[in-house]
Amino acid sequence: MSRTGFLIVISFLCVFESYQKQLPNYIRKCSLKHNLRECAIKSANDAIPFIVKGDPAYDIPNLSPLRIPFMSLIKTKDMSLNLTDVNIQGLDQAKLIDFVPANVDKMLFDIVLAIPKVTINADYSIDGKIMIMPVNAKGRISLFLNNGVYTYTVVIKAVEINGENHYQIEGQKLEFRFDKISSDLESLTSTDETIGSFPVEQVNELLNENWNTLLRDFGPLVSDAVSSLIQQIMNGIARDVPANGVFLPD
Numbered sequence: 001m002s003r004t005g006f007l008i009v010i011s012f013l014c015v016f017e018s019y020q021k022q023l024p025n026y027i028r029k030c031s032l033k034h035n036l037r038e039c040a041i042k043s044a045n046d047a048i049p050f051i052v053k054g055d056p057a058y059d060i061p062n063l064s065p066l067r068i069p070f071m072s073l074i075k076t077k078d079m080s081l082n083l084t085d086v087n088i089q090g091l092d093q094a095k096l097i098d099f100v101p102a103n104v105d106k107m108l109f110d111i112v113l114a115i116p117k118v119t120i121n122a123d124y125s126i127d128g129k130i131m132i133m134p135v136n137a138k139g140r141i142s143l144f145l146n147n148g149v150y151t152y153t154v155v156i157k158a159v160e161i162n163g164e165n166h167y168q169i170e171g172q173k174l175e176f177r178f179d180k181i182s183s184d185l186e187s188l189t190s191t192d193e194t195i196g197s198f199p200v201e202q203v204n205e206l207l208n209e210n211w212n213t214l215l216r217d218f219g220p221l222v223s224d225a226v227s228s229l230i231q232q233i234m235n236g237i238a239r240d241v242p243a244n245g246v247f248l249p250d
């Protein structure tokens, strides 16, 4: 490399190093000490319409709709369920309904989101047993999650990135409840409208009548997938903005 080229690279690195990002301009800062709860709720709800459009500068994916190429939704010894070409609509209607500083010293917070209607469309591929019957099928699935309330417990940790203090959000647990879940399943594997040995209609009925049981069994696995998405969004911002730029100073 020529001497000039070398110098250009060095000065570019210096500029890069000293370049500190601020919070995105659509997020208003709050103080950890004063009115944190009220401020965070207002700030988040004002920011959501911007966040859901996506922001490549902070690695925030477009959320309206959110497209995910592949999700291994269930992976147990009895059951494998993958979704591909996942399209999730309705996240843009999310509202932060509470922000509970459960323990400010430990930086432990409960983020409570309400989303009136989430629609998930995807291609599924399932292999395993449902109620002892072997099921091996592919098809289209639509899921409708009505009036969901999602409570996400996070710990905000201090970490050092390139000698600078940053926050890092670690999800502890995600709980959700719904007024109603319904689904619509189509089989693409068989010509005779069955999924495994069940008629498609019967599977749909079975699913729609047993969502609460299924949610209890498989909810934790789904919740892992969702919580890593929320973490990705929050850490996309936290990674870029030094800790002293996240909250108001007093």
Ligand SMILES: *[C@@H]1O[C@H](CO)[C@@H](O)[C@H](O)[C@H]1NC(C)=O
Pocket (backbone or CB within 6 Å): 072, 080, 081, 082, 125, 126, 127
């Ligand atoms: C789901 O994807 C995994 C790869 O991540 C694969 O091993 C498994 O066989 C797939 N299951 C189904 C039912 O397609």
